[in-house]
Amino acid sequence: VSADDVSTGPEPVRIRPFVLTSGRVAGAENVGLETQVVVRHRPAPDVHLTPELASILALCIEPMSVAEISALVPLQFGVARVLVNDLSASGYVEVYSTDEAMSQDPELIMRVIRGLRNL
Amino acid sequence: VIAGGFGVGKTTAVGAISDIEPLTTEAVMTAEGVQVDNPGDRSAKTTTTVAMDFGCVTIEGGIKLYLFGTPGQSRFGFMWDDLAHGALGALVVVDTNRLDHCYAAIDYFEKRDLPFIVAVNLFDGTLTHSLQDVRWALAISDAVPVVTFDARSRRSVRDTLLVLLDRALDRATAAASR
Numbered sequence: 426v427s428a429d430d431v432s433t434g435p436e437p438v439r440i441r442p443f444v445l446t447s448g449r450v451a452g453a454e455n456v457g458l459e460t461q462v463v464v465r466h467r468p469a470p471d472v473h474l475t476p477e478l479a480s481i482l483a484l485c486i487e488p489m490s491v492a493e494i495s496a497l498v499p500l501q502f503g504v505a506r507v508l509v510n511d512l513s514a515s516g517y518v519e520v521y522s523t524d525e526a527m528s529q530d531p532e533l534i535m536r537v538i539r540g541l542r543n544l
Numbered sequence: 545v546i547a548g549g550f551g552v553g554k555t556t557a558v559g560a561i562s563d564i565e566p567l568t569t570e571a572v573m574t575a576e577g578v579q580v581d582n583p584g585d586r587s588a589k590t591t592t593t594v595a596m597d598f599g600c601v602t603i604e605g606g607i608k609l610y611l612f613g614t615p616g617q618s619r620f621g622f623m624w625d626d627l628a629h630g631a632l633g634a635l636v637v638v639d640t641n642r643l644d645h646c647y648a649a650i651d652y653f654e655k656r657d658l659p660f661i662v663a664v665n666l667f668d669g670t671l672t673h674s675l676q677d678v679r680w681a682l683a684i685s686d687a688v689p690v691v692t693f694d695a696r697s698r699r700s701v702r703d704t705l706l707v708l709l710d711r712a713l714d715r716a717t718a719a720a721s722r
Contacts, residue, residue: 501570502596541603
């Protein structure tokens with residue numbers, strides 16, 4: 426919690442990660458480890474997000490994977506995916522999930538092969 | 545996906561090729577299983593936190609290739625569904641002295657039909673068992689490449705990933721023409 430948060434609003438209550446998701450573990454199946462997350466709309470000044478949600482938004486100025494979010498905030502992966510899904514539902518972030526079919530696209534695989542050869 | 549038993553060199557391989565310093569994410573896993581040594585007991589439910597290391601290589605055309613090192617514990621295998629989703633393929637890293645540590649991973653990738661190859665990490669530059677022996681011991685089809693590599697070398701890891709991607713490409717091309 427930064428000093429700013431404390432001075433501009435009611436003091437946030439520190440709660441455990443699993444409470445943050447209200448016990449939810451399902452509903453975010455489309456959010457994978459490799460799913461890219463990027464900020465779409467910043468919250469209005471009078472909206473006070475939990476520190477965890479605010480941390481995720483701060484990281485996602487640039488597109489970032491849920492795995493990186495989980496490692497950097499840090500949050501358990503299962504918690505990170507639920508919170509990312511919440512931010513997406515609220516319109517704060519855009520999520521780009523990997524389509525299963527993409528990984529079996531010969532053209533994409535060839536692009537990865539060419540890219541690795543040129544490393 | 546980079547799979548294999550504990551201490552086999554998964555994280556070393558990720559670190560050798562990743563643009564970013566390898567990161568660690570944690571996941572809580574729940575597994576239900578009958579206690580093998582005491583089958584009379586009721587099913588035991590265990591929860592554990594498993595750490596997973598990963599890295600990322602950004603290649604031409606803005607493609608980000610993520611490399612996830614999977615925990616070796618077979619009974620927590622359901623995490624592999626998250627890992628296998630959208631994966632191009634799996635590199636099964638083995639230590640020839642502890643081949644049994646990768647059985648669960650190979651079973652999973654075969655069942656899931658995810659392209660995989662087996663890579664023997666040459667810790668000290670010597671191969672203690674022939675690659676034919678490794679193939680025989682793992683009972684994998686002749687179509688699955690078995691190679692040696694050095695997990696510390698960026699070039700070696702890259703070349704090993706290219707062997708895997710060639711296999712993935714063959715499979716994808718065959719599937720697309722069906």
